[in-house]
Amino acid sequence: MSMNTMNIRNVAPIGSRFLLVMLAVLVALMLSPITVFAAYDVNIPPPATSIATQIYGLHMYILYFCAVIFVAVFAVMFYSIFKFRKSKGAKADVNFHESTLIEIIWTIIPFFILLFMAIPATKTVLDMKDTTNPDITIKVTGFQWGWRYDYAADDFGFYSSLSTPWSQIGQPDEKASEAKGNNYLLEVDHPLVVPVGKRIRLLITSNDVIHGWYVPQLGINQYGIPGFIKDTWFKADRVGTFKGQCSQICGKLHGYMPITVIVKSESDYAAWLVESKAKWGAKKHAAVADAGDDYTKAYTLAELKTVGEKVYATNCAACHQANGKGLPPAFPALSGSKVVLGSVDGQIDILLNGKANTAMTSFARLSDTEIAAVMTYTKNSWDNSTGKVVQPADIKAKRKS
């Protein structure tokens, strides 16, 4: 008993002293020069479509509701805390513990507040789901780890993946050798390009695991689910570059799967379309990444190795590491690897089809030359010195079979 009353006297001053000290620490932390980037964004980035604008507005609207209710409710609580404390001689009114009327009131009022939130939200949902009458339809396919965009009506498509070099990212045991650029992890080799002011319908799917095509400024976050096609739409209201990332965990490089959408004026878009059709259109059925890929040509070992090193750095180094030692057991070493040193056919098979139940995915999207080059590179780098050359024609033959 005595302990209780004794504590009461000590509680208030100790409590408030702690609070003050901790607040001071907090403020000091906030102001201390530990930061170098100074980008304290606190809200949804500026919307660029009507849907994203509605989302932004809805969020603010509900946030204000919540803030007002929070302040009101906790004002009552803190009033109680200061007014009805034993140390101030407050006597408990033990009979005030039941009131059906009060219970009904605070059940019904929140219900009506919720109605005010639900009505505008419903309107936006119906708007978001209306994918009719598109001007352009683009198929988006996620894969481990990047995106493919197919412009169905214009008969071309291309791959889009991270272009930030690994030398900027670094490794746990190896500092990044290059300073991080402004668009670190948000830059891609080939962005999605669309015209301004047109209804763009996206058909989103995936080749392997579930991915999430997420560009906040366009108001889109849609899973790509293997075997299913889901659709969504947007109409950009201004020219610009909009960035996003894969939102659904999809394996090792989930964090390295950015999205860049460039919205161009109609004339710029038309020019881009002509250029892109020339670049990607003719080869769409061969599923190759770059134009000018002549699989009939025979290259020298040195030529293939030079190209192969680049292909390796973009596509393989993340898992198998630049030094070829991999990260066993999940990502085996290629240096001294039985697969690399073994039959050409075996290695081509893994590159084209991936390896079941491992993170090794199919790289059939690379061109014949790229696959030949990277194979030649792996067969003649690190501890591997087979002297073997793999030609694009070998890959071509295997693709057909």
Place this chain on the structure above:
Amino acid sequence: MASATTHDPSHAGHNAHDHHGPGPWTRIFTTTNHKDIGSMYLWFSLVMFFVGGAMALLIRAELFQPGLQVVQPEFFNSLTTVHALVMIFGAVMPAFVGFANWLIPMQIGTADMAFPRLNNWSFWLLIPATILLMASFFVPGGAAASGWTLYPPLVTQGGIGVDMTILAIHILGASSIMGSINIITTILNLRAPGMTLMRMPMFVWTWLITAYLIIAVMPVLAGCITMLLTDRHFGTAFFNAAGGGDPTMFMHIFWFFGHPEVYILILPAFGIMSQIIPTFARKPLFGYASMVYATASIAILSFIVWGHHMFTVGMPAAGQLFFMYATMLIAVPTGVKIFNWMATMWRGSMTFETPMLFAIGFLCMFTLGGFSGLVLAIVPVDITLHNTYYVVAHFHYVLFPGAIWALMAGVYFWLPKWTGRMYNETLGKWHFWLSAISFNVTFFPQHFLGLAGMPRRIPDYALQFADWNQISTIGAFVLGFSQLLFVYAVVSCIRSGKKAEQKQWESADSLEWTHLPSPVPYHTFETPPDLRGVKMAGH
């Protein structure tokens, strides 16, 4: 002493030794005493809390700066996965079962749980499950790295670590189901005469409802991960489109378990709050009956809201709207609970010992987490926040100051009863204020990160997210290390705390305070107290 009269004379002397028969090591394996098992659950969950916390700190260390500095991305994914599984199935759930074991028999006036041997078995199943889960880090391919939601097809790519995780979850599920059967049977059959359902302490009520939730959804989880296992090894294609299955079906089944699971983690916390707040307000709980009904409504609603975890799979507008409305509706009974707690304080006579501080912290922070939940219920807003750090902030607001603070408040509250000794108030207050401030430093900025578009479960991020991440990491380390104070407070209380009184809290009114001495003897209520006609506060 009231309890002396409840003791069979032939058992006199138990208080002194607490135990007779086997030595301490045999005792921990063979005990069927609800207090022993309750303590074992609580110690186990404390260890797992630190294991899961260490993983969280590794995650935060990697996220201190952009770039990869501490761990590889694949291992990072394993950390996020196992951190969640350990905290949910290893720390929070067993801790609440520990409370249930300790308190339910005492609060309803019975000698022990209905199935004491089943009780022992429920606890000991946790050990092989934990070993499987932790060992999965050391097998080829590492631990599951798909997030705790284990979505296929990603989870199908994992190695044997995934199978070990599936088995571990099976065993933990079996343990929870057995524990729940035990709790339901105890509550429905072993109440003392006069302890009617509507006179039970709120903690007992919330556990009764929680136990039904567990029995309803754990088998669903078991079925769901069994399908994963057969997809992985036995050629089925439940979740593989190429074989006629559907990955979305996994999400539906998983979240049909997963959403009630959220309430499994929070309803007993509501129960603890409903014991602590009236005690320190020195007033009966406001609206006891409506608290019971609100808890039941939350539990029932929890079965029809699972789709709000799936707004981005591309379900039809009608589906999105249904799940949005149902989810928003949960705010109503949850609001009723908050308002009742506020009204309990109103015209009270309050003091602010450590359990009450944690309870007030719970009210503020849990409500904040509730509001961010409401924001996420709004489909269009969820579209832009789904799988971002906003969601991470939201569920940590409801789980850390929600579930875990309730547990800590409960430990401080009942330690005097359990151990017969008083914890150190100053230490308890340091623990509270350090936790309260560092928690907010850690998780409040994550709302901003999510709004700005930072996805969750990534080991590396764009430069504009760097500042808030640094602050969050600093907060996380303070938060993590502050919890050592809790361990110290508990251990020093057990070893050298001042002697506690039978009714350490003057206004505590449940049977363990009114009928049993501190520390409680090893065997209590061998003869149930007769409560018929006895006036009980607030009824």
